[in-house]
Amino acid sequence: MSPEIFFQIIVNGLFTGGIYSLVAVGLTLIYGVMVIVNFAHGEFLMLGIYVAFWAFTLMDMDPYIVVPIAFVLIFGLGALVQRGLVQRVLDAHPLNQIILLVGVSTLLIGLVQFFFSAEPKAIHVPYETAVISISGLRLAIARLVAFFASMIISLLLYLFLHYTRTGKAIRAVSQSRDASRLMGINVNFIYYLTFGIGAGITAVAGVLLAPNHRMIPTMGQGYSVIAFVVVVLGTMGNFIGAFVGGLIIGVVEAFAGFYLGGDVKIIASMMIFILILLFRPAGLFGRRRT
Amino acid sequence: MTVDKSTNTSTVKSHTWLRDVFLDWDRTQMVICFVLVVLLALTPLFINSTYYLGIIILATIYAFIGISWNIVAGFTGQLLIAQIIFLAIGAYTTIVLFNNFLISPWVGILIAGIVSGLCGVVVAFITLRYGLKMDYFALFTIALMVALRTLFLKWDYVGGAVGMWFGLTNPSFDKMIFANKAPYLYIALGLVVIGLIIQYRIYRSKIGKYFLAIREDDDAASALGVNTSRYKMVAVVIGASMAGVGGGFYMMYVTFIEPPQGFNLGLNVEIVMAGPIIGGLGSLAGPIVGALLNKPFAEIMRGALAEGRSGNSLIVYGSFLILTIMFMPRGVTGVLHTIYRRIINRFYPQGTGES
Numbered sequence: 001m002s003p004e005i006f007f008q009i010i011v012n013g014l015f016t017g018g019i020y021s022l023v024a025v026g027l028t029l030i031y032g033v034m035v036i037v038n039f040a041h042g043e044f045l046m047l048g049i050y051v052a053f054w055a056f057t058l059m060d061m062d063p064y065i066v067v068p069i070a071f072v073l074i075f076g077l078g079a080l081v082q083r084g085l086v087q088r089v090l091d092a093h094p095l096n097q098i099i100l101l102v103g104v105s106t107l108l109i110g111l112v113q114f115f116f117s118a119e120p121k122a123i124h125v126p127y128e129t130a131v132i133s134i135s136g137l138r139l140a141i142a143r144l145v146a147f148f149a150s151m152i153i154s155l156l157l158y159l160f161l162h163y164t165r166t167g168k169a170i171r172a173v174s175q176s177r178d179a180s181r182l183m184g185i186n187v188n189f190i191y192y193l194t195f196g197i198g199a200g201i202t203a204v205a206g207v208l209l210a211p212n213h214r215m216i217p218t219m220g221q222g223y224s225v226i227a228f229v230v231v232v233l234g235t236m237g238n239f240i241g242a243f244v245g246g247l248i249i250g251v252v253e254a255f256a257g258f259y260l261g262g263d264v265k266i267i268a269s270m271m272i273f274i275l276i277l278l279f280r281p282a283g284l285f286g287r288r289r290t
Numbered sequence: 291m292t293v294d295k296s297t298n299t300s301t302v303k304s305h306t307w308l309r310d311v312f313l314d315w316d317r318t319q320m321v322i323c324f325v326l327v328v329l330l331a332l333t334p335l336f337i338n339s340t341y342y343l344g345i346i347i348l349a350t351i352y353a354f355i356g357i358s359w360n361i362v363a364g365f366t367g368q369l370l371i372a373q374i375i376f377l378a379i380g381a382y383t384t385i386v387l388f389n390n391f392l393i394s395p396w397v398g399i400l401i402a403g404i405v406s407g408l409c410g411v412v413v414a415f416i417t418l419r420y421g422l423k424m425d426y427f428a429l430f431t432i433a434l435m436v437a438l439r440t441l442f443l444k445w446d447y448v449g450g451a452v453g454m455w456f457g458l459t460n461p462s463f464d465k466m467i468f469a470n471k472a473p474y475l476y477i478a479l480g481l482v483v484i485g486l487i488i489q490y491r492i493y494r495s496k497i498g499k500y501f502l503a504i505r506e507d508d509d510a511a512s513a514l515g516v517n518t519s520r521y522k523m524v525a526v527v528i529g530a531s532m533a534g535v536g537g538g539f540y541m542m543y544v545t546f547i548e549p550p551q552g553f554n555l556g557l558n559v560e561i562v563m564a565g566p567i568i569g570g571l572g573s574l575a576g577p578i579v580g581a582l583l584n585k586p587f588a589e590i591m592r593g594a595l596a597e598g599r600s601g602n603s604l605i606v607y608g609s610f611l612i613l614t615i616m617f618m619p620r621g622v623t624g625v626l627h628t629i630y631r632r633i634i635n636r637f638y639p640q641g642t643g644e645s
Contacts, residue, residue: 037425089615094424095367099567100615102371106559107608113601217601221555225436228429264444270437277430278420 004136009254015143017250018150022205023223024230024242025154026198032174032237033194036086036097040105041227042220044074044199048206049215050112056123056210063125063210064145070207071200078199079192087191105220112217122214129212146208153201154243161239170194174237222266229273235283245284313638315627316494319575322626323486326578331479334472343471349585350478351540356565356577357485358532361492363563364572366525367505369428371555372435373562375413376406376530378552380537382442385454385547388465395466399538406534407527414526418519423508432555439553453548466542474543481539482578485532492528493574501525505572533562556604560588564607568614570621579622584610 027041051070055061081104089097130141161167172180173190181187230249234241249269256268276283311317330350337343355377362370380402387393387401413434422430443451461469468474492498500521503511512518540561541547551557569580587610588603618625 037429039428085612085616092615092619093367095363095369095571096615096619098369098371098425098428099563099611102555102559102563103608103611103615105608106556106604107612109556110601110604110606110608114605118600218556222436225432228432232426232429264440267437267440270433270440273433274430274437277422277426277433278416281420281422281426 005258008137009258010251011137011139012143013251013254014247015140015147015250016253017247018147019205019209019246020223020226020230020250021154021243021246022150022208023202023227024234024246025157025239026200026202026205027227028231028234028237028239028242029157029170030195030198031231032239033170034082034086034090034191035237036090036094036101037228037236038195038198039098039101039224040081040108041198041202042222042224043105043108044078044202044220045206045209045223046112046215046217046220047074047077047108048203049210049213049219050116050206050217051203052207052210053116053121053123053215056125063123063207064149066210067149067204067207070203074203075196075200079196081199082192082195086195087188090191105224109217109220116217118217120214120216123210125211127211140212142211146211149208150205153204157197157201158239166190166193226269229269229276231283232273232281233276233283235286238283238285241283241285313634315630316490316574318630319573319623320486320490322575323578324483326582327479327483327486330582331476334475340471343475345586345589347471347475347478347543349581350475350482351536351543352561352565352585353578353581354478354481354485355533355536355540355561356569356581357482357489358529358536359562360566360571360573360577361489361501361532362525362529364566364576365492365498365501365505366522367508368522368525369424370431370526370529371428371563372431372553372558373529373533374553374555374558375431375435375438376409376533377537377540377561378438378442378547378549379409380406380534381541381547381552382448382454383534384538384541385456386448389454389456394464395538395542396464399535399542402538403531403535406537407531409534410527410530411523413530414523418522435553435555435558439549442549442552449548451549453546453551455546477539478543481536486574486578488528488532490574497521497524502572559607559611560584560603564610566621568610568621570623570627573621573623573627575626576621576623579626583622 023041023045026044027038030036030038030041048070051073052063052066055066055069056063085100085104086097089100125142127141131138132141132144133139159167161171169180169185170190170193172183172185173187173194177187180190226249230245231242233249234243234245249272252268252272253265257265260267311321330346333346334343337346355373358376359370359373362368362373380399383402383405384395384398387398388395393401413431417427417430442448448454459465459467461467466477492501500511500516503514503516504518504521508518564584565581566577567580568584569576569578584607588606591606592602614621620627
């Protein structure tokens with residue numbers, strides 16, 4: 001393998017991985033605070049990409065302008081899902097929580113299929129196939145932008161969680177619900193906020209994919225599975241772990257795609273997932289879950 | 291939990307056979323199930339439309355597959371989210387045996403059950419060996435499903451991405467191909483009856499009590515000397531073999547399978563999960579009651595809202611799951627149980643032995 005191809009694969013992997021990181025960060029945030037696995041997570045990404053499609057075809061809006069709109073919309077939806085549904089099963093049997101979220105996922109896929117049909121859709125922006133070359137590396141503009149946007153959003157979220165009062169409150173709740181409540185934190189509000197943010201940034205990941213990605217209503221399930229892989233790899237509930245894990249899985253998939261062919265590359269991540277689940281369920285960054 | 295029945299029934303003086311049955315909720319549920327089975331068996335006399343009969347047959351198959359999932363998820367509380375894996379393996383086994391080895395589906399379906407059961411042994415062994423529970427177990431099964439889908443897509447022997455089907459030849463009993471739909475219904479009902487009996491026998495046996503103990507508290511059950519690993523595996527293997535048989539028959543009925551369909555979470559919700567959950571997960575009548583409510587309702591919605599749009603059935607199943615968990619977590623059977631208890635308490639205030 002020549003060095004050019006090697007670096008090209010790494011760059012492609014990182015570009016994909018950036019999106020995975022963003023999705024996984026949302027999932028890990030929700031898990032960290034509420035200790036539920038959001039089985040409907042990928043559906044928020046799917047909704048994001050359909051918001052971009054809808055804005056583009058209806059109002060001719062560029063996907064990058066849609067980013068904040070999608071964030072606000074899906075943030076609201078996420079907060080509503082938390083407030084109306086998940087909140088009420090937080091203390092229920094985990095079976096009920098998972099069934100509920102599988103129901104939410106099924107409902108969202110059904111609704112999108114109903115309104116947009118199950119046919120694959122795509123939007124065509126002028127820079128769709130634009131590529132820049134830097135010393136032999138070919139970088140698709142849309143994916144470059146998506147990568148840096150994911151990095152920036154993850155960084156902003158990290159700063160938010162560490163340097164604002166609300167962010168600190170979120171982290172406090174993730175450490176102990178009861179102690180936070182005693183310290184005067186409105187725990188329920190933090191829950192709505194967390195689910196909203198988790199869903200919102202996942203939708204942003206979807207919007208960032210929109211310029212060069214075909215969309216179907218069931219696409220979210222693939223991303224859910226990838227996000228599960230990443231989050232388990234990087235320790236459930238660990239922000240940095242999810243971020244790094246996303247990039248790792250992206251690069252691994254890129255190499256697997258090169259050696260095995262595009263449609264079999266998912267096998268590589270599934271193998272990693274199964275091995276991590278079996279041999280190190282606490283993930284790369286974690287102590288063992290109690 | 292039910293308490294020892296014998297002491298309680300003896301307190302009811304001059305008991306009759308009928309009273310014995312109806313004072314026992316488990317047996318009452320079985321009566322409900324068998325009434326439903328008889329009603330289903332009579333439908334071909336009244337319904338001529340192959341479309342409606344088709345829906346009833348699918349609902350019956352879903353009821354059988356629902357029972358298989360109920361034993362795993364309902365009795366032992368293991369989140370085998372992607373049960374459809376075993377269904378697909380059963381379906382593929384049956385069609386491969388039928389197409390490539392000319393083995394009659396009657397035998398093929400049984401072999402499918404064995405093959406799926408063996409896969410269940412493997413899955414249970416791996417997950418138990420490494421102590422995967424609840425959400426981790428659920429994630430494992432989903433990962434396995436995605437991996438298998440990709441493998442089957444690339445596996446030419448089972449048709450790869452094209453899938454497998456059998457040509458509709460002349461109807462013949464040997465090949466389980468019939469000219470009209472009624473025979474399929476009766477085979478499906480036969481499976482449901484067998485499934486109901488297996489389910490009841492397990493539920494009332496000592497193993498059933500172990501299963502429920504594992505569901506309520508895994509660690510406590512283990513501390514009380516229940517070999518939790520063994521019984522979890524038993525449940526998965528029973529569920530997987532039944533799903534394999536169900537998948538094999540489903541294959542013979544729909545005549546076609548392809549990897550994106552066979553390993554599909556949406557279809558998994560429709561075929562496997564929706565029935566038991568809405569009917570009442572962990573109850574005896576749940577899977578059949580749920581399946582008979584779901585499938586026809588989803589079809590009505592499909593008809594009412596169709597106009598070339600898809601996704602209706604997903605909306606129905608999704609909302610049903612959400613509404614059930616929010617408003618009646620014990621499902622329709624749970625509601626029936628409440629009503630039943632009121633009636634019984636009214637006529638037999640001394641109690642029925644139910645806590």
